[in-house]
Amino acid sequence: MSYIAGFSVMEVAVRGVLPSGDTTENVPYFILDTAKSAIVGQVILPKAAKRSLAVAVTVKVPAAAGSLAIGTFGDGGNFLACSFLRVESPAVAPPDGAVGRSRG
Numbered sequence: 001m002s003y004i005a006g007f008s009v010m011e012v013a014v015r016g017v018l019p020s021g022d023t024t025e026n027v028p029y030f031i032l033d034t035a036k037s038a039i040v041g042q043v044i045l046p047k048a049a050k051r052s053l054a055v056a057v058t059v060k061v062p063a064a065a066g067s068l069a070i071g072t073f074g075d076g077g078n079f080l081a082c083s084f085l086r087v088e089s090p091a092v093a094p095p096d097g098a099v100g101r102s103r104g
Contacts, residue, residue, distance in 0.1 A: 009060045014087055027046070043059060043070075
């Protein structure tokens with residue numbers, strides 16, 4: 001997914017454990033800004049895995065995004081939040097304190 005130049009973005013992490021079962025298809029999961037009811041990102045994952053499979057994917061979303069949820073859309077177009085995936089923001093905490101060698 002690309003963004004217009006100059007558009008401020010942040011990285012979030014999608015994490016969870018896929019359901020057990022036969023992998024029959026890939027499913028698009030949408031990241032939704034719940035305050036604006038706007039899709040701000042997407043990941044495509046297998047519908048299931050034959051064994052326990054943890055996922056962790058970094059996704060860029062607009063920095064102005066509010067509270068985020070991940071899920072799919074039902075036949076009627078309603079958003080269905082996913083119970084086994086979550087969106088963590090920010091994806092990686094920035095460094096805190098001094099970094100590197102000091103001169104002295």
